[in-house]
Amino acid sequence: MSVNKEKLTEALDKKAIYGEDLNFTSYDDNDTMRIKSTDELSAGGKKKLERVGIELDEAGRSATFVQVDNAAVTVNVKKDTPLVLMNTGDAAKAFPELVEKYWWKAVSPETDKYTAKTALEKETGYFIHVKAGTKISAPLQACVFMGHEDQLQRVHNVIIMEEGSELNIISGCASDPTVENGVHIGISEFFIGKNAKMTFTMIHSWGEKVAVRPRTVAIVDEGGLYMSNYVCLDKVADVQMYPTCRLIGKGATARLNSILVAPEGAHLDIGGKAILEVSGTKAEIITRSISTGGTIINRGLLQGLAEGVRAHLECNGLMLNDKGRIYAIPELDAHTGNSELSHEAAVGRIAPEEIEYLMARGLDEEAAAATIVRGFLNINIEGLPESLEKKITDTLDTFTYNKGM
């Protein structure tokens, strides 16, 4: 790994630009493998995995990766499936030439204390490599699970999608129901090659006091498509992330969708950034957020650096409670005259005429409100594979709206 240890150690004190500063000292960050297989997970833990889209029988999946705390427990690729899935640490040893080319090339390890911490410690996480022209229809599932109280969990993920390859990923992150406290750091570096297509659907269900610091950068080459969907409906103390997508080849496209719910006590600082570096690139960032008493900060930035780029940013919020807060900060940054950047932001409460309309069709007030809320969160995500779409709708269906929640 071409990292400068001295600089990295310095970066361990570097606060992130956004989010509350976390102190690592009160957490346990050892790498013990506490369980050997997902069979050993508690019944509650298994339920949480299902909730975030992970099928324990692996039936409909092309490959499965499960990391518990800081150890990879399952790394399975279905027979005859032409993809490489490994623990990142093992992959680094096996493919030094790839490390040279990809490791820490999308995310700088000196970005902040979270990236530095991850770069300095023993690597775990998933490495996925899909060779040129390979299209894999069944989704790959990757799960990072926190099974232990006060855990500091580090993850470094690297995905390489070669030219013309296709893959759908379900990334489910959860903690055991007994876990209240913990820190999850997830560094993800995605390289989407020419005309490659990757859909990444991430569902979170963390413990109530867990703090989460993902650092994701995707780099999309000519004609490539990166589609990211993020769903967070369950109470989590503190998430701060600002995933970035760099579109570096003509015709590269990024779509980032987020569905966020913040109950009382939750603080979600979620952003989405698209940097349109060359002409003919396109991006769309859509967020639906609901506060039922918690705080949502919704950042978004579209940066048009070249002529003839097109991008749209949309952040809509619903306040279902007087206590919460939704702060939408959409930003547009055009560097040339010939770029089309737009945004739309709206924060409000449920319109009474919508409730009455549904009541006139026979729903009582509560059912009407719940129907509207579910509809609001239901982003029609174009081009999403059916299995992923079903997972998202299923997750949304479990969301219950309580008045005054």
Place this chain on the structure above:
Amino acid sequence: MLKIENLSVAVNGREILHDINLHIRPGEVHVLFGPNGIGKSTLMSAIMGFERYEITKGKIYFKGQDITNAPVFERAKLGIGIMIQRPPTIRGLSLRQMEGICGATPEETEHMAEWMGLNKFLDRSVNEGFSGGEIKRSELLQLMAQKPELLLLDEPESGVDVENIALVGRAANYILNSATAACGKACDRPCCPHNFKDVQVNPLGKSNRSGLIITHLGHILKYVPADTGHIVFDGTLACSGDPEEMLSCIGQSGYEHCIHQGCRRWKK
């Protein structure tokens, strides 16, 4: 079916309707005429129980039950169905799901949508990007599923192109005349959706369903025969009588003139 006694309705503290009395018997269809902004929609909204419309005096009875203070959904459950003029968009709720809410089975939904020319709209969010005419057809589609005993239509033909006026009229007639039992594929009654295109104007008295319709131009009356018309003026029902005669008088000489000249003649 519907009995309104000495009803006064206020919006934002201002009284719009004063002392309205109206009685719609089972099987009867009544029409409300009157200039814009005079309170026709207010009356309809008050019957449905929408919150903005405050009943300051009087009573509303439906099927003998006092519903003056009943919530909207209870009135819907009792059998009142409404088509408002500008329904809101419900983002993320498909028209197909809405049909389910209204009580249609998936098969009925497909079937009726075909009749209403709305198949392509079933998976779109309710009212999102719908044109004026599409909204009317979608509202009728929902009401076909809801099968109300009292149908309230607020300007069903506004924004509807000439070609679709017949469709809208027939759909309204279908709702007013169809039996409550679901129509099976083998059904040969003219009221069943698959026989729908052949529906001629049904003679009144066959059905126990009732309707109240707001119309300016009266095109709908070619398809839905009405038996009583009312002119709403100055917050009251200024006069009642034969809807056809009323319409032609209004067309020729305007509301005020008709009220002055015609009311006595039309009084039953």
